[in-house]
Amino acid sequence: MRYGGPGGTLAAQDVNLTVRTGEFVAIVGPSGCGKSTLLRLVAGLMPAASGTALISGAPPKATGNTGIAFQNPSLLLWRTVLQNVLLPLEVSPKHKAAYRRDRAPYVARARRLLSAVGLGDFVDRHPWELSGGMQQRVNLVRSLIHAPDFLLLDEPFSALDAFTREELWLALQALWMGARPTVILVTHDLREAALLADTVYVMSARPGTFTAQHEVPFARPRALNLTFTPEFTDVIHDLRARVGGLRSPIRAEELMEAVS
Numbered sequence: 061m062r063y064g065g066p067g068g069t070l071a072a073q074d075v076n077l078t079v080r081t082g083e084f085v086a087i088v089g090p091s092g093c094g095k096s097t098l099l100r101l102v103a104g105l106m107p108a109a110s111g112t113a114l115i116s117g118a119p120p121k122a123t124g125n126t127g128i129a130f131q132n133p134s135l136l137l138w139r140t141v142l143q144n145v146l147l148p149l150e151v152s153p154k155h156k157a158a159y160r161r162d163r164a165p166y167v168a169r170a171r172r173l174l175s176a177v178g179l180g181d182f183v184d185r186h187p188w189e190l191s192g193g194m195q196q197r198v199n200l201v202r203s204l205i206h207a208p209d210f211l212l213l214d215e216p217f218s219a220l221d222a223f224t225r226e227e228l229w230l231a232l233q234a235l236w237m238g239a240r241p242t243v244i245l246v247t248h249d250l251r252e253a254a255l256l257a258d259t260v261y262v263m264s265a266r267p268g269t270f271t272a273q274h275e276v277p278f279a280r281p282r283a284l285n286l287t288f289t290p291e292f293t294d295v296i297h298d299l300r301a302r303v304g305g306l307r308s309p310i311r312a313e314e315l316m317e318a319v320s
C-alpha cells in the first residue's frame with residue numbers, strides 16, 4: 061500500500077490478514093506503521109498497489125453493509141447530530157429503500173443509540189457545538205446505525221475520558237455479542253485490544269507488516285475487573301514487549317536540549 065505513486069511512501073507491505081465472519085480483531089502497532097492505511101484499503105477507499113482485499117469473496121465496495129468510524133470524526137458541519145447519524149441510511153443498499161419509505165423506526169433507533177452513549181440531549185445540535193469526545197461518539201453511533209455486518213473502527217475511543225472509554229468498551233462488546241458483526245479495531249490502547257478482541261495482530265514499523273498474532277483466551281462477556289487480573293496483565297506485558305520493540309523511541313534528552 062503506497063501513497064503518491066511508485067516513488068511515494070510505502071505505508072504497508074506483505075500484509076496478510078484473514079478475518080473470520082463474526083470475529084473481533086484488533087490491530088496494534090507503532091504510530092505511522094500503516095494501520096489506518098490498511099483500514100482504508102479494507103473499506104475500499106484506496107486501492108492496493110498490489111494484492112487484493114476481499115469481503116466474503118467480493119471487493120470491498122460491493123459490500124453494502126459496512127460501518128466505518130475513522131480516527132477523525134468526519135461529521136458534516138451543516139447537519140445536526142441526528143442528521144449526521146442517519147447519513148449512512150441514505151446510501152446503504154440494504155436500508156435506503158426502507159428508509160425512504162418510513163424514516164420513523166430509523167430515527168427512533170438513532171435517538172436510542174445517541175442516548176445510550178450519553179448524547180440524548182444533543183441530537184439537534186451541530187458538530188461544531190460538541191467537544192472532540194462527543195463528536196467521536198457521534199462518529200461511532202453513525203457507524204452502527206445501519207446494523208453493519210462488518211465494522212471498521214480506527215481508534216474510536218481515543219478522545220474520550222477513561223471512564224467513558226471503559227463504558228463504551230463494554231457497550232461495544234455487548235453489541236458485538238448480540239449482533240455478531242465482524243470487527244476490525246485499530247487501537248493504540250493495549251487494554252482495549254485485549255479486552256475486546258478475539259485476536260490481536262501486531263504490526264511492525266512502516267512499511268507495516270504483521271509480526272505477531274495473539275489469541276486472547278478469556279471467556280465472554282469480559283468484565284472490566286478482568287483487566288486487573290494477573291492473567292490479563294500477562295497478555296498486556298506480552299503485547300507491550302512486542303509493540304515496544306518496534307517503535308522509534310522518543311529521545312527525552314534531545315527534546316530537553318531542543319526546548320532549552
Ligand SMILES: Nc1ncnc2c1ncn2[C@@H]1O[C@H](COP(=O)(O)OP(=O)(O)OP(=O)(O)O)[C@@H](O)[C@H]1O
Binds near residue numbers: 070
Ligand atoms: N494521505 C496520505 N498521503 C501520503 N502519505 C500518507 C497519507 N496517509 C498516510 N500516509 C503515510 O503512510 C504511513 C502510514 O500512515 P497511517 O496513517 O496508515 O499510520 P497509522 O499506523 O494509522 O498511524 P497512527 O497510529 O499514528 O494513526 C505514514 O508514514 C504516513 O505518513
